[in-house]
Amino acid sequence: DAGVIQSPRHEVTEMGQEVTLRCKPISGHDYLFWYRQTMMRGLELLIYFNNNVPIDDSGMPEDRFSAKMPNASFSTLKIQPSEPRDSAVYFCASSLLGRGYEQYFGPGTRLTVT
């Protein structure tokens, strides 16, 4: 299995631009999570999906952030408009349903907003 796939790996953009991050979960997994990691705030859960349905988006920082999961094999996290304080590493993770199952993380997208 290829694991969780994220693209792009690095993104540099100017303030005000739209940014779209992409994630392909492990095949057969029914939970998908988006996290943000910064030095100041550590690892933050932004939103998670179960069977393509958003379950909890209380971690999404502002209305500028949105996430979709149109099918079981693809999810996007969009920031519009982007701001310098959005600079972080964004991780996608997936898991199977069940308490005993671990989450598998992708390699992350390093976002820099100038």
Place this chain on the structure above:
Amino acid sequence: AQSVAQPEDQVNVAEGNPLTVKCTYSVSGNPYLFWYVQYPNRGLQFLLKYITGDNLVKGSYGFEAEFNKSQTSFHLKKPSALVSDSALYFCAVRDEGNTPLVFGKGTRLSVIA
């Protein structure tokens, strides 16, 4: 609500010495506990988990962790540290519901040759 505390931001250990990275948790009901490792510019990698059964759990790369219910702890251990073990380590907990893992702030382990 569940929570995890990793009381040490940084742990330094000499190569060949045993290492311990501490984790305590708070959860209602039975805990499901996990350890992850993050190497520079990489995602988090699963190391081991405690679900039920034996309190001593063995995982990848020679790591193990001991579940202690009375002390609500789940410390990560390795008998002999390697320089290549230097990384950021995260403890995580989940309660009995199908909720996402709650992660600690991480402990940076530095193994010195």
